[in-house]
Amino acid sequence: MRDVYIIGTGIHPWMGFSEQVFADFAAVAVNDALKDANLEWQKIEAIMAGIFIYGGNAGHLSGQYLESIFGETGIPVVNVYNACATGSASIRMAYNSIAAGETDTALAFGADVSPKGFLTAKSDNAVQDRDVIRWKMGGLPNPIYWALECRKRMEKYGTTEEDLALVKVLMSEYGSKNPHARFKKQYSIEEVLNSVYVCDPLRLFEICPVSTGAAALIVTADEELISKADNPVKINATTMGSAMYGDPTIRISALSCPSVPEAPMLSESYSASRQAYEKSGIGPEDIDVLELPDNSSWHYLVYLETCGFCKDGEADKMLRDGETKIGAKLAVNPSGGFSSHGEALSAQAIWQVIECTNQLRGRCGERQVEGAKVAMAQTYGLMGNSGTTIMTI
Amino acid sequence: MENMVNKVARIPNLVDWSTGEVRLMSAKCNSCGTYFFPREHYQHRPGCSREGVEDVLLAQKGKLASYTIQYYPCPAPFKTEKKITPYGIGLVEFEDEKIQITGIITDTDLKSLKIGMEMETTILDMYTNEEKQQVVTWAFKAIK
Numbered sequence: 001m002r003d004v005y006i007i008g009t010g011i012h013p014w015m016g017f018s019e020q021v022f023a024d025f026a027a028v029a030v031n032d033a034l035k036d037a038n039l040e041w042q043k044i045e046a047i048m049a050g051i052f053i054y055g056g057n058a059g060h061l062s063g064q065y066l067e068s069i070f071g072e073t074g075i076p077v078v079n080v081y082n083a084c085a086t087g088s089a090s091i092r093m094a095y096n097s098i099a100a101g102e103t104d105t106a107l108a109f110g111a112d113v114s115p116k117g118f119l120t121a122k123s124d125n126a127v128q129d130r131d132v133i134r135w136k137m138g139g140l141p142n143p144i145y146w147a148l149e150c151r152k153r154m155e156k157y158g159t160t161e162e163d164l165a166l167v168k169v170l171m172s173e174y175g176s177k178n179p180h181a182r183f184k185k186q187y188s189i190e191e192v193l194n195s196v197y198v199c200d201p202l203r204l205f206e207i208c209p210v211s212t213g214a215a216a217l218i219v220t221a222d223e224e225l226i227s228k229a230d231n232p233v234k235i236n237a238t239t240m241g242s243a244m245y246g247d248p249t250i251r252i253s254a255l256s257c258p259s260v261p262e263a264p265m266l267s268e269s270y271s272a273s274r275q276a277y278e279k280s281g282i283g284p285e286d287i288d289v290l291e292l293p294d295n296s297s298w299h300y301l302v303y304l305e306t307c308g309f310c311k312d313g314e315a316d317k318m319l320r321d322g323e324t325k326i327g328a329k330l331a332v333n334p335s336g337g338f339s340s341h342g343e344a345l346s347a348q349a350i351w352q353v354i355e356c357t358n359q360l361r362g363r364c365g366e367r368q369v370e371g372a373k374v375a376m377a378q379t380y381g382l383m384g385n386s387g388t389t390i391m392t393i
Numbered sequence: 394m395e396n397m398v399n400k401v402a403r404i405p406n407l408v409d410w411s412t413g414e415v416r417l418m419s420a421k422c423n424s425c426g427t428y429f430f431p432r433e434h435y436q437h438r439p440g441c442s443r444e445g446v447e448d449v450l451l452a453q454k455g456k457l458a459s460y461t462i463q464y465y466p467c468p469a470p471f472k473t474e475k476k477i478t479p480y481g482i483g484l485v486e487f488e489d490e491k492i493q494i495t496g497i498i499t500d501t502d503l504k505s506l507k508i509g510m511e512m513e514t515t516i517l518d519m520y521t522n523e524e525k526q527q528v529v530t531w532a533f534k535a536i537k
């Protein structure tokens with residue numbers, strides 16, 4: 001297998017609902033990535049596209065629509081969906097194609113336009129699409145799943161409402177320093193604790209909304225391109241995981257979960273991260289920057305444990321002791337996280353990898369983690385989807 | 394039990410009241426022992442032969458394993474005639490079946506919710522359909 005490097009990245013800043021076409025957002029990100037890599041479009045040998053699930057035919061074939069904007073060249077275009085880990089899948093496919101020697105240079109991208117209002121059922125057919133049951137009969141929007149797990153955690157480990165609020169305080173401080181962030185206001189702990197409950201114990205400022213955004217990544221094994229690139233970032237491993245039998249987590253979209261655990265919580269992410277540690281020979285103790293999926297404050301805490309940055313039940317103490325701040329040994333979500341961005345489904349995993357890349361390239365200005373050499377991006381998608389990418393400079 | 398004659402579940406094969414008790418419709422794999430809900434959502438143990446899956450009804454009672462109170466109306470296609478927000482959602486554990494199931498909490502003081510409390514399966518009236526039937530979903534309530 002050949003070494004694979006990130007040589008170009010591009011982001012369309014995260015924002016709310018838009019009437020603009022999703023492919024145009026993608027084109028902004030792809031154009032920036034080409035410029036960053038100092039690369040002509042014709043050098044791209046494969047496109048691995050994250051699909052835009054609410055975009056109908058065009059969204060499901062997002063790679064073809066993107067290709068036509070820049071000019072069709074006949075290269076392989078693959079469109080993929082893995083819920084919120086969609087971007088992880090596109091990066092992994094680009095990496096594997098290059099590492100195996102099939103192509104030298106590939107593009108991975110994702111673009112998503114926030115639905116107006118809430119995420120809800122994508123079909124009306126409860127036989128084929130079991131997700132319909134939770135909407136028609138369960139009364140179960142996504143944050144309820146997180147609240148049910150958060151309540152269990154509070155009972156088991158003594159996580160407090162102040163801990164949950166503190167996550168937002170920290171994320172908003174970093175988000176205020178990130179030009180790509182959608183939410184730039186800084187919050188005090190009192191302001192977070194005074195925000196309304198969405199589904200208790202989770203408050204409005206402790207869960208992330210859906211956003212519009214696009215992100216693109218150019219990866220290569222072409223030695224000439226790598227030597228000419230500005231601080232190329234090596235991908236040491238990029239993996240995906242699915243859930244394991246006996247995982248006690250109540251997964252978004254499901255109506256049941258096992259009551260006797262036989263696998264770790266969030267086992268898809270446990271699996272993806274352990275595969276990445278094994279493949280890269282890099283462990284949690286080596287990592288300087290971690291971008292984790294803080295869909296809610298509960299996720300921020302549990303992901304530190306799932307990915308092995310501390311033992312089960314110890315994340316709250318890590319947070320309270322300042323061990324996850326910029327300046328500590330491990331900087332967690334220096335981007336401001338999903339809390340400051342919101343979710344743009346097919347783009348967010350790529351955006352997380354780009355934040356890590358920017359940190360390693362020393363491009364993060366006020367939120368820069370000094371001397372960052374090793375970074376990890378971790379995603380989470382509903383119904384057992386996850387991806388981990390470990391990068392070094 | 395109230396008159397259940399003119400009631401219909403919004404989606405079939407999830408909740409049953411034909412025995413006189415309201416119970417959830419599950420399936421059990423007699424090879425790996427796993428219970429499924431909904432019953433078509435198979436989640437076999439890896440290596441299971443998948444032979445001998447039979448439809449079963451879950452116990453009528455369980456224990457509250459977790460809960461939340463939802464303060465915003467659930468978006469469509471969720472539909473109720475009466476305003477139910479804020480509403481409780483429980484994750485109820487059926488000990489013998491080793492499964493926890495989500496459901497709306499009804500007919501219960503939400504302030505009294507506590508992990509470990511005993512709950513029973515019931516139904517919640519949602520709306521009246523064109524055939525003048527009461528459309529219902531499954532729900533849980535505290536045992537008084």
Ligand SMILES: [Zn+2]
Nearest residue numbers: 422425437441
């Ligand atoms: Zn089985």
